[in-house]
Amino acid sequence: MSPFTPEQAKALKAWTLRYPKPQMGLVEALRDVQRSHGWVRPEDEAFIAELFDVPLDRVHAVAAFYPYFTLTPAGKHRVCVCRNLSCHRRGGDRMLEHLRKRLGVPEGEATPDGLFSYEAVECLGACDHAPAFSVGDELVGAASEELIDKVIEDLKAGKPVQQAPIVIGATGPESGRKLLTKHFGEPELHRLEVYRRFGGYSALEKASRMRPADITSEVKRSNLRGLGGAGFPTGMKWETVPPKSQRDEPHYLVANADESEPGCYKDRALMERNPHALIEGLAIAARAVEADALFIFIRGEYARQKRILEEAIEEARKAGAIAQDIFVMRGAGAYISGCDTALLETMEGRKAWPRQPPPFPTVSGVFGRPTVVNNVETLMMLPAILRDGGEAFAKIGPQGSGGTRVYSVSGDVERPGIYEFPMGAPLSGILAAAGGVRGGRRLKAILPGGASTPVLTAEEAAKARMDFDGLRSAGSSLGAGGLVVLDETADMVETLHIIERFLRHESCGQCAPCREGSGWVARILSRILEGNGIPEDLGNLSRISGNVAGRVICALGDSVGMAAKAMIEKFPEDFRRRIHA
Ligand SMILES: Cc1cc2nc3c(=O)[nH]c(=O)nc-3n(C[C@H](O)[C@H](O)[C@H](O)COP(=O)(O)O)c2cc1C
Ligand code: FES
The missing domain is CATH 1.20.1440.230 (NADH-ubiquinone oxidoreductase 51kDa subunit, iron-sulphur binding domain)
Incomplete structure (x- = not known):
């Protein structure tokens, strides 16, 4: 007998038809299973294996690998509290202790009525809301004992969770030139009509009249370097994609919106406020690399941002602003899925084990097809490059790092938020824009590119310049632009x-x-x-x-x-x- 109702089985079957290859829907289908049953049971795995025509042990490996899936029953409402650095500095552990006492069950176990379970998780991509917490797929906001109690009571009464408004954070008032956050004061920026009012989609129109190789040349001139962490020159990456004249098979393009490095949340804010810039950037890149299938791979916790993106894609398609559809795919809670070669595996419906290049994804990516993976912010820079020219973009930053970049600032700082600065800006200026160290304390250290980048002392931070080469010479890395500030009390x-x-x-x-x-x-x-x-x-x-x-x-x-x-x-x-x- 099927472990699912006919409606559930139909919805699961739909995932086999959603993407270019059936198995690409496997992780999404398992997400449905987890949500509907509160865990993935052995009979669910068997059903999914048959549905997707893959071995059972592969489905089990996927279910066991990704933290979103549980192999024992979780509560109907899973309350997740972040325990990573910025949230730890703001009392995340206290919130977990409160939940333990309030729910009276060990972490990960469902309450006797099956309604709740709680768990400590790594960064939720909401470090500006530290200590961040989520319920199910939705980020709620900054946890406090009172808010947690209220959310629990609301859920018991069958009321929906009141999401705290997601703070975009401030954008640096003194940051000079801004390319992505310039119009963030406009509340309706996520609407096509408003985006168009600020010149939106004019760069794509220009690109549609250019030859693919000329778009790539313009991007090379801009000195745009990948903003997902590695800083690889974008135009140079695109040049390694075999042109259709040599390999006449589908080419894939993926916007990497996995953003799971602790301290980083700028892509979340950028997608939420300016989704059309990502859509326009993707369409420009697609023309340059001759991509037929376009994806946004987004972390599952960004449920709200996913909805905003899907609405914007629909709007852009209906209005004829873009010609192709864009698939939005979700991960299942694993940081490693953000690594480009691991991301390909998640997209193929497998556990996210990175591949050892060569071949690089541009030559052999999703199902062996040429696949370009670029970060959200990298792609969002493309409209400005096409509109104003590569040279103008290059001139904003120092040699070798063109344009601006958006920083997520969190930790012991007065005003956590996202701040856009030209490449090469002094780190001290970014810290000052965020209001400096919280409570007038002294700075002890900064993790400049996300929690896992090498630490800078206060003295080093005072001298550091924020560009790829500048930070490398300071012994650290610009990473994904997540500044985690630590004051003198940090151990x-x-x-x-x-x-x-x-x-x-x-x-x-x-x-x-x-x-x-x-x-x-x-x-x-x-x-x-x-x-x-x-x-x-x-x-x-x-x-x-x-x-x-x-x-x-x-x-x-x-x-x-x-x-x-x-x-x-x-x-x-x-x-x-x-x-x-
Ligand atoms: C463990 C790990 C996690 C990563 N997570 C992300 C991520 O969430 N977003 C991202 O754009 N790049 C991430 N990267 C970098 C990607 O592998 C890749 O370099 C990037 O998406 C390429 O885009 P870019 O050239 O535009 O920066 C990660 C790398 C590693 C090793
Ligand atoms: S949301 Fe807690 S460290 Fe990022």
């Missing part, structure tokens, strides 16, 4: 423990140095925090973490080593104090 052993615990949790387990190294590093740090550190710990931490970087497939493993190395070298006193205390 760097605790900070490193949170980072390493996150990396261990998110390690996909494929490369032994990352899988084992992240575990050892997190365990040693736990021991030091519990007061049981031994003098050999520092040497062991350096040795173990040093053996991970450079011996793994993807950059997650590199972060395990680099984060630990920088923290131990720059704040040795914090470690010694705990070990000898």
Whole structure:
């Protein structure tokens, strides 16, 4: 007998028809299963395996891999509280303790009435709302004991959760030239008509009259570098895509909106306020790389942003602003899905194990097709480049890093929010725009590109310039532009423990140095925090973490080593104090 009602079975079947290949709907179908039953049962896995015509062990591997799925019953309403750095600094652990007492069950277990369960999660992409919490697929806002109680009572009474308005954050008032956030004061910017009033879709019209190679040349002139983390020159990446004249088969283009690096939430804000800029950017890139199938791969927690994007896509299509459809696909709670080669696996309906290039995705991506993966913000820059010309864009930033970039600022700062600055801006100016360190305290450190980028001391931060090369020479990385600010009260052993615990949790387990190294590093740090550190710990931490970087497939493993190395070298006193205390 089918474990599903005829309506549920029909909805699941629809996922096999939604995307260019049936298996691309597998993760979405399992999301439906999790939502309808509160967990993925063995009989559900068997049903999905048959429906998608894939082996049962593959479905089980997917269900076991992604944190969104549970293999034991979760509550009807899953309350998730972020425990990562920016939320930890603002009381996330206290909120978890409150939930434990309030619901009276261990983490992950459903209450006896089956209504609720709670869990600590890694960054929800809402660090401006720290301590952030979500219910089901919806981000609610900044948690407080009162708000959590109210949400629980509302849900018990069958009322919908009142979502706190998602704060876009301020955009830097003194940030000089702005390309993406210039019109953020306009409340209706997400509507096609308003976007058009500010010149929206004129760049796409221009691109439609250009040859693909000429669009790529313009982008190369702009010095646009990928804003998803690696900083690879965008035009150069596109040039590696085999043209249709050489490989006459479907080409794919994916906007990477997975955004799960702790401290980063700028893509969320950009998509929410300015969805048409992403749609226009995707359509321009599609022309340059001759893509036929266009995707936005968005993290599942961005339910609201997904709705806004889908409405905007529909509006743009109906008005004839874009010719093609854009598929929106969701992940299932795994940070590693944001890594481009792992993302391809999630899209194919598998667990997100990164692939070892070569071949690179541009040559062999989704189902072996040429696939370009670009970050949301990278794609959003394209309309400005086409409209004003690559040279004008390049001139905004220093040599080698054109244009502006949008920073997510969070942690111990007065005004968390997103701030747009020209590339090469001094870090101190961004911190000042965000109101400086909270409560008039002294700055201790900054993680400049997201929680897993190497830490900068206050002295280094005072001199740092925010562009790819500038931060590399300062021994860190611009990453995805997530500035996590730590004041003088921050304990760097605790900070490193949170980072390493996150990396261990998110390690996909494929490369032994990352899988084992992240575990050892997190365990040693736990021991030091519990007061049981031994003098050999520092040497062991350096040795173990040093053996991970450079011996793994993807950059997650590199972060395990680099984060630990920088923290131990720059704040040795914090470690010694705990070990000898
Ligand atoms: C563990 C890991 C997570 C990543 N997460 C993201 C992400 O959420 N969004 C993103 O754009 N890039 C992410 N990246 C970088 C992508 O692999 C890829 O470089 C990027 O999407 C390319 O787009 P860009 O060239 O426009 O930056 C991640 C990389 C790693 C190793
Ligand atoms: S939402 Fe908590 S650290 Fe990002």
